[in-house]
Amino acid sequence: MKISKFKVVVLALSISLIPFVPAQAATKYPSKIISLSPSATEDLFALGVGKFVIAVDDNSNYPSEAPISKLSSFNPNVEAIAKYKPDLVIIQNTATKSAAVVKQLQSLKIATYIEKTPSDLDGLFKELTDLGGLTGKQTKAKMVINTIKVARLTAIAGAKKGVPVTFYHELDNTLFSATSSTFIGKVYADFNLKNIADAASKSDDGGYPQLQNEYVISQNPKIIFMADAQYGETAAKVGARAGWSSIAAVKNANVIELPADIPSRWGPRIADFYRFIADAIKTIN
Numbered sequence: 001m002k003i004s005k006f007k008v009v010v011l012a013l014s015i016s017l018i019p020f021v022p023a024q025a026a027t028k029y030p031s032k033i034i035s036l037s038p039s040a041t042e043d044l045f046a047l048g049v050g051k052f053v054i055a056v057d058d059n060s061n062y063p064s065e066a067p068i069s070k071l072s073s074f075n076p077n078v079e080a081i082a083k084y085k086p087d088l089v090i091i092q093n094t095a096t097k098s099a100a101v102v103k104q105l106q107s108l109k110i111a112t113y114i115e116k117t118p119s120d121l122d123g124l125f126k127e128l129t130d131l132g133g134l135t136g137k138q139t140k141a142k143m144v145i146n147t148i149k150v151a152r153l154t155a156i157a158g159a160k161k162g163v164p165v166t167f168y169h170e171l172d173n174t175l176f177s178a179t180s181s182t183f184i185g186k187v188y189a190d191f192n193l194k195n196i197a198d199a200a201s202k203s204d205d206g207g208y209p210q211l212q213n214e215y216v217i218s219q220n221p222k223i224i225f226m227a228d229a230q231y232g233e234t235a236a237k238v239g240a241r242a243g244w245s246s247i248a249a250v251k252n253a254n255v256i257e258l259p260a261d262i263p264s265r266w267g268p269r270i271a272d273f274y275r276f277i278a279d280a281i282k283t284i285n
Contacts, residue, residue, distance in 0.1 A: 151271035
Protein backbone atom coordinates (compact mmCIF):
# COMPACT_ATOMS: atom_id res chain seq x y z
CA MET A 1 0.00 0.00 0.00
CA LYS A 2 1.46 3.32 -1.06
CA ILE A 3 1.14 6.47 1.04
CA SER A 4 0.99 9.68 -0.95
CA LYS A 5 3.49 12.45 -0.35
CA PHE A 6 0.56 14.67 0.63
CA LYS A 7 -0.46 12.33 3.46
CA VAL A 8 3.12 12.12 4.72
CA VAL A 9 3.37 15.90 4.84
CA VAL A 10 0.04 16.19 6.68
CA LEU A 11 1.06 13.50 9.17
CA ALA A 12 4.40 15.19 9.86
CA LEU A 13 2.70 18.55 10.26
CA SER A 14 0.16 17.11 12.68
CA ILE A 15 2.90 15.63 14.85
CA SER A 16 4.80 18.91 14.89
CA LEU A 17 1.70 20.78 16.09
CA ILE A 18 1.24 18.63 19.23
CA PRO A 19 2.00 21.05 22.09
CA PHE A 20 5.06 20.29 24.23
CA VAL A 21 4.22 20.04 27.90
CA PRO A 22 7.35 20.05 30.07
CA ALA A 23 7.38 17.59 32.96
CA GLN A 24 6.70 19.30 36.27
CA ALA A 25 9.55 19.11 38.72
CA ALA A 26 8.72 17.10 41.83
CA THR A 27 8.16 19.20 44.93
CA LYS A 28 11.31 19.22 47.01
CA TYR A 29 10.74 18.79 50.70
CA PRO A 30 13.33 19.45 53.42
CA SER A 31 15.71 16.58 54.11
CA LYS A 32 17.92 18.20 56.77
CA ILE A 33 15.61 19.43 59.52
CA ILE A 34 16.56 20.90 62.88
CA SER A 35 13.91 21.07 65.59
CA LEU A 36 14.44 23.47 68.47
CA SER A 37 11.19 22.48 70.16
CA PRO A 38 10.43 19.26 72.07
CA SER A 39 6.81 19.42 70.92
CA ALA A 40 7.74 19.92 67.26
CA THR A 41 10.25 17.07 67.52
CA GLU A 42 7.47 14.72 68.62
CA ASP A 43 5.26 16.05 65.81
CA LEU A 44 7.90 15.37 63.15
CA PHE A 45 8.47 11.79 64.24
CA ALA A 46 4.72 11.17 64.43
CA LEU A 47 4.46 12.43 60.86
CA GLY A 48 7.06 9.88 59.78
CA VAL A 49 9.85 12.27 58.82
CA GLY A 50 12.19 11.47 61.69
CA LYS A 51 14.80 10.18 59.26
CA PHE A 52 15.14 13.71 57.90
CA VAL A 53 15.71 15.27 61.33
CA ILE A 54 19.45 15.81 61.68
CA ALA A 55 19.47 17.52 65.11
CA VAL A 56 17.12 18.46 67.93
CA ASP A 57 17.49 20.69 70.97
CA ASP A 58 18.84 19.50 74.30
CA ASN A 59 15.35 19.08 75.77
CA SER A 60 13.92 16.96 72.96
CA ASN A 61 14.19 13.65 74.77
CA TYR A 62 11.33 11.89 72.96
CA PRO A 63 11.25 9.71 70.98
CA SER A 64 14.47 7.95 71.98
CA GLU A 65 15.78 7.96 68.41
CA ALA A 66 15.64 11.76 68.16
CA PRO A 67 19.18 13.05 67.46
CA ILE A 68 19.57 15.15 70.60
CA SER A 69 22.31 17.77 70.49
CA LYS A 70 23.69 20.68 72.49
CA LEU A 71 21.54 23.15 70.56
CA SER A 72 19.32 25.21 72.84
CA SER A 73 15.63 25.82 72.29
CA PHE A 74 15.67 28.77 74.69
CA ASN A 75 18.81 30.53 73.44
CA PRO A 76 19.34 29.51 69.80
CA ASN A 77 22.82 30.09 68.42
CA VAL A 78 22.79 30.86 64.69
CA GLU A 79 26.43 29.88 64.15
CA ALA A 80 25.94 26.50 65.85
CA ILE A 81 22.76 25.87 63.85
CA ALA A 82 24.37 26.83 60.53
CA LYS A 83 27.16 24.27 60.99
CA TYR A 84 24.61 21.53 60.38
CA LYS A 85 23.69 23.07 57.00
CA PRO A 86 19.95 22.50 57.52
CA ASP A 87 17.27 23.27 54.97
CA LEU A 88 14.57 23.81 57.63
CA VAL A 89 14.81 25.01 61.23
CA ILE A 90 11.85 24.97 63.62
CA ILE A 91 12.13 27.56 66.36
CA GLN A 92 9.80 28.53 69.20
CA ASN A 93 8.43 32.06 69.21
CA THR A 94 9.22 32.17 72.94
CA ALA A 95 12.95 31.64 72.34
CA THR A 96 15.32 34.48 73.23
CA LYS A 97 15.43 37.00 70.38
CA SER A 98 13.55 34.55 68.15
CA ALA A 99 12.74 37.20 65.52
CA ALA A 100 16.41 38.19 65.19
CA VAL A 101 17.50 34.54 64.99
CA VAL A 102 14.97 33.83 62.26
CA LYS A 103 16.12 36.86 60.31
CA GLN A 104 19.76 35.73 60.50
CA LEU A 105 18.89 32.20 59.42
CA GLN A 106 16.88 33.49 56.49
CA SER A 107 19.83 35.66 55.44
CA LEU A 108 21.78 32.39 55.19
CA LYS A 109 19.04 31.00 52.92
CA ILE A 110 17.85 28.63 55.66
CA ALA A 111 14.08 28.17 55.78
CA THR A 112 12.41 28.54 59.17
CA TYR A 113 9.13 27.67 60.83
CA ILE A 114 8.16 29.71 63.87
CA GLU A 115 6.24 27.61 66.36
CA LYS A 116 3.62 29.50 68.35
CA THR A 117 2.58 28.19 71.75
CA PRO A 118 -0.99 26.91 71.28
CA SER A 119 -3.69 27.70 73.80
CA ASP A 120 -5.90 24.81 72.74
CA LEU A 121 -6.10 21.70 70.58
CA ASP A 122 -6.87 23.75 67.47
CA GLY A 123 -3.45 25.35 67.85
CA LEU A 124 -1.86 21.89 68.02
CA PHE A 125 -3.82 20.75 64.97
CA LYS A 126 -2.65 23.82 63.04
CA GLU A 127 0.98 23.03 63.86
CA LEU A 128 0.58 19.42 62.74
CA THR A 129 -1.10 20.60 59.54
CA ASP A 130 1.64 23.17 58.90
CA LEU A 131 4.45 20.68 59.47
CA GLY A 132 2.63 18.10 57.36
CA GLY A 133 2.48 20.60 54.51
CA LEU A 134 6.14 21.57 54.86
CA THR A 135 7.29 17.94 54.79
CA GLY A 136 4.85 16.48 52.25
CA LYS A 137 2.95 14.53 54.91
CA GLN A 138 -0.46 16.18 54.65
CA THR A 139 -2.36 12.87 54.74
CA LYS A 140 -0.37 11.61 57.72
CA ALA A 141 -1.03 14.87 59.56
CA LYS A 142 -4.78 14.36 59.11
CA MET A 143 -4.45 10.82 60.46
CA VAL A 144 -2.54 11.97 63.56
CA ILE A 145 -5.08 14.72 64.21
CA ASN A 146 -7.96 12.28 63.88
CA THR A 147 -6.28 9.87 66.31
CA ILE A 148 -6.04 12.65 68.91
CA LYS A 149 -9.66 13.67 68.38
CA VAL A 150 -10.92 10.10 68.80
CA ALA A 151 -8.77 9.54 71.91
CA ARG A 152 -10.09 12.76 73.46
CA LEU A 153 -13.74 11.94 72.89
CA THR A 154 -13.29 8.35 74.06
CA ALA A 155 -11.51 9.43 77.24
CA ILE A 156 -14.11 12.06 78.09
CA ALA A 157 -16.99 9.66 77.45
CA GLY A 158 -15.44 7.05 79.73
CA ALA A 159 -14.72 9.39 82.64
CA LYS A 160 -16.90 9.95 85.69
CA LYS A 161 -19.74 12.39 85.34
CA GLY A 162 -21.24 14.54 88.06
CA VAL A 163 -20.58 17.64 90.11
CA PRO A 164 -17.34 19.44 89.10
CA VAL A 165 -14.45 18.32 91.29
CA THR A 166 -11.88 20.90 92.40
CA PHE A 167 -8.25 20.29 91.58
CA TYR A 168 -4.82 21.86 91.78
CA HIS A 169 -2.24 21.39 89.01
CA GLU A 170 1.26 21.87 90.41
CA LEU A 171 4.04 22.90 88.05
CA ASP A 172 6.74 23.05 90.71
CA ASN A 173 7.16 23.15 94.48
CA THR A 174 7.04 26.95 94.52
CA LEU A 175 3.34 26.51 93.73
CA PHE A 176 3.16 27.79 90.18
CA SER A 177 0.06 26.46 88.50
CA ALA A 178 -1.86 26.62 85.20
CA THR A 179 -5.34 28.07 84.71
CA SER A 180 -8.15 26.93 82.44
CA SER A 181 -6.99 29.44 79.80
CA THR A 182 -3.85 27.42 79.10
CA PHE A 183 -3.41 24.43 76.81
CA ILE A 184 -3.16 21.94 79.68
CA GLY A 185 -5.90 23.71 81.65
CA LYS A 186 -8.35 23.13 78.83
CA VAL A 187 -7.68 19.41 78.96
CA TYR A 188 -8.85 19.36 82.58
CA ALA A 189 -11.86 21.51 81.67
CA ASP A 190 -12.90 18.84 79.17
CA PHE A 191 -13.42 16.53 82.16
CA ASN A 192 -15.57 19.08 84.01
CA LEU A 193 -12.89 19.61 86.65
CA LYS A 194 -12.82 22.92 88.54
CA ASN A 195 -9.41 24.62 88.60
CA ILE A 196 -8.53 26.44 91.83
CA ALA A 197 -5.89 28.50 89.99
CA ASP A 198 -8.50 30.37 87.95
CA ALA A 199 -9.60 32.64 90.79
CA ALA A 200 -5.99 33.48 91.68
CA SER A 201 -4.86 34.42 88.18
CA LYS A 202 -3.84 37.98 87.34
CA SER A 203 -3.76 39.78 84.01
CA ASP A 204 0.03 39.66 83.78
CA ASP A 205 0.70 36.01 84.66
CA GLY A 206 -0.08 34.55 81.26
CA GLY A 207 -2.33 31.94 82.81
CA TYR A 208 0.41 30.62 85.08
CA PRO A 209 -0.10 32.17 88.53
CA GLN A 210 2.04 31.45 91.55
CA LEU A 211 -0.30 30.42 94.34
CA GLN A 212 0.21 30.98 98.04
CA ASN A 213 0.40 28.12 100.51
CA GLU A 214 -2.57 29.43 102.48
CA TYR A 215 -4.62 29.81 99.31
CA VAL A 216 -4.19 26.18 98.26
CA ILE A 217 -5.12 25.02 101.76
CA SER A 218 -8.20 27.26 101.84
CA GLN A 219 -9.38 26.00 98.45
CA ASN A 220 -9.17 22.41 99.71
CA PRO A 221 -8.80 20.74 96.29
CA LYS A 222 -10.09 17.18 96.02
CA ILE A 223 -7.36 16.25 93.52
CA ILE A 224 -3.74 17.38 93.20
CA PHE A 225 -2.03 16.70 89.87
CA MET A 226 1.75 16.87 90.15
CA ALA A 227 3.56 17.84 86.96
CA ASP A 228 6.72 18.20 89.06
CA ALA A 229 6.89 14.51 89.97
CA GLN A 230 9.61 14.11 87.35
CA TYR A 231 11.73 16.56 89.34
CA GLY A 232 11.54 14.59 92.56
CA GLU A 233 8.33 15.82 94.16
CA THR A 234 6.17 13.01 95.57
CA ALA A 235 2.77 12.56 97.14
CA ALA A 236 4.54 11.97 100.46
CA LYS A 237 6.41 15.27 100.23
CA VAL A 238 3.19 17.10 99.40
CA GLY A 239 1.45 15.60 102.43
CA ALA A 240 4.34 16.68 104.66
CA ARG A 241 3.98 20.36 103.75
CA ALA A 242 2.81 22.62 106.56
CA GLY A 243 -0.97 22.55 106.75
CA TRP A 244 -1.47 20.34 103.72
CA SER A 245 -2.47 17.24 105.68
CA SER A 246 -5.93 18.82 106.05
CA ILE A 247 -6.45 19.10 102.27
CA ALA A 248 -9.00 16.62 100.91
CA ALA A 249 -6.70 15.41 98.15
CA VAL A 250 -4.03 14.51 100.72
CA LYS A 251 -6.42 12.96 103.25
CA ASN A 252 -8.04 10.76 100.60
CA ALA A 253 -4.80 9.83 98.78
CA ASN A 254 -5.80 11.68 95.62
CA VAL A 255 -2.39 13.23 94.97
CA ILE A 256 -1.58 12.05 91.46
CA GLU A 257 1.93 12.06 90.03
CA LEU A 258 1.75 12.92 86.32
CA PRO A 259 3.87 11.26 83.62
CA ALA A 260 7.08 13.07 82.69
CA ASP A 261 7.02 15.83 80.06
CA ILE A 262 3.62 15.08 78.47
CA PRO A 263 1.68 17.72 80.48
CA SER A 264 4.12 20.43 79.40
CA ARG A 265 4.12 19.61 75.67
CA TRP A 266 1.61 19.87 72.89
CA GLY A 267 1.95 16.99 70.50
CA PRO A 268 0.59 13.56 69.56
CA ARG A 269 1.07 12.24 73.12
CA ILE A 270 -1.69 14.55 74.34
CA ALA A 271 -3.91 11.57 73.45
CA ASP A 272 -2.08 9.60 76.14
CA PHE A 273 -2.65 12.41 78.63
CA TYR A 274 -6.39 12.40 78.00
CA ARG A 275 -6.45 8.67 78.69
CA PHE A 276 -4.30 9.15 81.82
CA ILE A 277 -6.63 11.79 83.29
CA ALA A 278 -9.72 9.70 82.49
CA ASP A 279 -8.19 6.70 84.30
CA ALA A 280 -7.08 8.85 87.24
CA ILE A 281 -10.54 10.31 87.74
CA LYS A 282 -12.01 6.81 87.91
CA THR A 283 -9.87 6.08 90.97
CA ILE A 284 -10.78 9.22 92.92
CA ASN A 285 -12.03 8.40 96.40
